[in-house]
Amino acid sequence: MxxxxxxxxxxxxxxxxxxxxxxxxxxxxxxxxxxxxxxxxxxAPIAQNPVMQPVAPAPAAPQVKNEPVQEIVEQPVKKQDENLHKIVSPMVGTFYQSPSPDADVYVKVGSTVQSNTVVCIVEAMKLFNEIEAEVDGEIVEILVKDGQLVEYGQPLFLVKTK
Structure with a gap:
């Protein structure tokens, strides 16, 4: 894998x-x-699960899909934050801050992370993909909400690098 x-x-x-x-x-x-x-x-289809069913009705999908794009526009990175690293979504999927609904979040604002620290999960086609920080530093902002649909390349976190 x-x-x-x-x-x-x-x-x-x-x-x-x-x-x-x-x-x-x-x-x-x-x-x-x-x-x-x-x-x-x-x-990335899974060989073990060849039958795919739509998650939401087709008319509702465009409304949900446009929502994250609006949030990106509404939350521009400030000039003083140019030295911040953006952790971006490597795929289209659903953003989750914790491994399960009753578990603690992976990270929160102020958390110290290393490059291999898991910061969230992005679910795509019933696959839960752990997203790592990629850099050492401190989480200064979480740009998306738990359960929100995210796009490929969409910023998820801002990290102040060491």
């Missing part, structure tokens, strides 16, 4: 290359990426 870091790196490499379509299959996973007008689409 590929680690989320490896998937992120793969997305970056494909995005920077002139390749328009890419497919990688391994034991227990399959990743297919296509670039359409500067947009990279990532699909």
């Amino acid at each position: 590929m680690k989320i870091q490896e998937v992120r790196e793969l997305i970056k490499l494909i995005d920077q290359s002139s390749i328009n379509e890419f497919k990688l299959e391994g034991e227990g996973y399959s990743i297919k990426m296509k670039k359409n007008s500067d947009v990279t689409v990532v699909e």
